[in-house]
Each structure stands twice: as structure tokens, then as C-alpha cells.
Amino acid sequence: MFVKISCPALFSSLFESELFGHAKGAFTGAHAKRVGRFEMADEGTVFLDEIGELPLALQAKLLQVLQEKTFERVGDSAPTRVNFRIIAATNKKMEKLIAEDGFRTHLAGFGSG
DSSP, X not given: OEEEEEXXXXXXXXXXXXXXXXXXXXXXXXXXXXXXXXXHTTTSEEEEETGGGSOHHHHHHHHHHHHHSEEEOBTOOSEEEOOOEEEEEOSSOXXXXXXXXXXXXXXXXXXXX
């Protein structure tokens, strides 16, 4: 499975639910469990378009998923295990974003070298 995620197209308040999914009752309107895009891409590939737009808090969670290959759905405490490749692109100058504390150094260097 190939899952494309346009980082700037998602509202920041919904971003976490889009990526990780959510448990039933996690918030108002969550009437059923929802599978997130990372879980959809299990054993496949995730393409993060414009990763330079990813908020810092979600960068930390993305790094955790990449390192541990697990995540928790919003409103859930049980870990979900995933295995996927990630491809990321941006038109921003990553060195500048990192220097301005707009992008995590560890995430920028993940998997390189």
C-alpha cells in the first residue's frame, strides 16, 4: 500500500488523528475506532509531502514511530505495531528550518548515511 500525506493540507487539530487514528469516544464525534494513515500503510510506503510543514510536536511523535515502529491511537493506550517505509519531500531549506528550531535535527537525519 502507498499512502500519500500532504502535511500542509491537514488541519493541525486533526493531524494526529489522521496519522495515528483514534479510539471510539476519544473526542466528541469519535463514534467508532478510526484507522490512521500509518496503520493503513503497514508493510507499504508513506509519502510525506511538504514535511517541512509538520509541527514540532508531531515531528517528535513521527520520530518515535520511526524508531520504535509503534504508536498509540488518539484516546487509546494500547500500542499499535507498524512496519513501513517513509519517503519525505519539501521545498523548504531544511538547514534553515533546523537552524531556526523549526525542524528536529534527529528527524532530518533519520535513515541517512
